[in-house]
Amino acid sequence: MKIHEYQAKQLLSRHGLPVPLGIPVLHIDSLDQVVHQIMHETGSETLVVKAQIHAGGRGKGGGVKLVKSAEAARQAAGQILGKHLVTHQTGPEGRVVRRLLLEEGVSIARELYAGILVDRGCSRVVVMASAAGGMEIEEVAARMPEAIVKEHVDPALGLAPFQARKLSYALGLAGTAARNATAFLLKLYQAFVALDASLVEVNPLVVTSDERVLALDCKMTFDDNALYRHPEVAVLRDLDEEDPSESQARGHDLNFIKLDGSIGCMVNGAGLAMATMDIIKHFGASPANFLDVGGGATQEKVTAAFKILTADPDVRGIFVNIFGGIMKCDVIAGGIVGAVAEVGLRVPLVVRLAGTNVEQGTKILAESGLPITTASDMADGARKVVALVKGQVS
């Protein structure tokens, strides 16, 4: 799960990490009061107005503005709020900015990078730092991998102080700044573990002209599997940043991702679901979604899944590909028939069933009298659904 920058900074601050003074603006009405409060507390008229969306590259896209007066802050906020912000991570359609972060301006001496994630290659948490702050870490990794220093953490010990010191000195810091950076990294690791984060990136991590070390920007994502033990994180979900069909699917405990093709897919198992998308592409069309109904789906869950597919105006054909293991084919068939009875069927439907209770499932579909095309295997099914959808076009 992703959260906004201002939420990440609030979490960091709660874990004792230094961040600039900042206040989110969720409604334009509160803007003046927020501007006044920050200026009053810092004694400075310099502010940063930052668009809050779940995508990077906001600065280059015009979503971050440095201003030097209350009037300029109002003007910048008016320009950004409600705007479709397009960055290299949003796609051409961009994202609507619904929230702002107003922050004190900081006098920056150096821009660094700090990041923590699980290195799956060795099953350990890795703390990374780089002197090339402000650049995307992928770009640094590709162009000058030697600029990234790493420490792997023994989970039984946590990040050891000497490891944090090694990182700080490797960044070329000294004196107070090095001590502050070491303390920052140690606390950042503690926050990462305490919150079950899957990624924390502080980019840039800045050293101020008075040698403080601050998180000027912060991106955090969380392990969905661990959200059950972090209600304080789970409430930070911003549904406006998610595709509505994905939110709806999550409500039914379905794994669903919206894609830009025309063939809706319903599959059991993540690997088979991906493979089904691939075989549709192989036969010349594109999947409209990834949908894994899971192993132990009920008829209600299948019905809900099917409704999400039929509600999508981009879907011009549906391919159901099931290999029953725990999942029984008759449950799938019953769910499909139930959904069609409720919402109708406006596009061609191809169903391939194999595995547990395949005979009962096939019988339910045949006896339903619905215009369903059956397939003998996944290649046959993919070929048929692609042909049916292409037939519609021509």
Next chain:
Amino acid sequence: MPILADNKTLAVVQGLTGAAGTFHAKQMREYGTKVVGGVTPGKGGTVHEGFPVFDTVAQAVAKTGANTSVIFVPPPGGADAILEAAHAGIGLVVCITEGIPVLDMVRAKRVLDASLSSWEPSKGSQTLPRWSAAGGAGGLPTRCNLVGPNCPGVITPGAAKLGIMPGYIHQPGSIGIVSRSGTLTYEAAFQITELGLGQSTAVGIGGDPVKGMDFIDCLSLFEADPQTKAVLLIGEIGGTSEEEAAAFIKANMRKPVAAFIAGVTAPPGRRMGHAGAIISGGKGLAADKIAALRDAGIAIAPTPADLGTTMAKLVS
């Protein structure tokens, strides 16, 4: 002799009395697996569906001689269940549970790899060979093979089914299967059975980013197993296990290997169901994996409908 599971396997089911544990323990027994008992804290001393229930894995091992555990414990207790099995001296732990927090697995895996220096993390795979019957000396954690979590399990057709896969789509044979996906493994086994080849052992290693045995561990067991004539590897996007497997096959394997990688059409930055199936930071692309496997001389199935036929061509 197939790998990991055979007719000497004595399995205990952790989380036996839950719905999934009960259903699959019975299915495993029906298949012919020697399921010698179950573990549910608080229900020790009772009998559930004909299985003796114990409070702890240690008690189950002491009373039944179990050498294998299959875990159906809910996610919050999943990693702890793995550690309990390892501590009790279980030699093979198959963790079916889906949804265990990643950092729980990081800690559990650290214990399983405890013979390594803690400053030198393992390179993703456990060093082999370590497959042995149960028996941790002195009650200390022993080297323990973990399969999973978030996996369908291990099946040696005709001998033992340790997991949730449908038994009837398998038949004894000579093809080893190792896969990160559940239902795609069934698809593979089914296609291979239809072609009359059968499987030596099929291992679903699971879709999580931090897990027990990886491709390389299973590949080296298959290479050493006289019953296995060829291996089918099923990978997916995310991580670099397939690239490492390709390098291992090139350097160490004489048996033919075929492969399929799911997720050619998956968009970057999105978790495709499995926690581990995500393209991030330009890494984990299907195209890179396929290129690495091809470079190692491995036959690639062009579509998931060609898993069986691609394999059959290599052994005909």
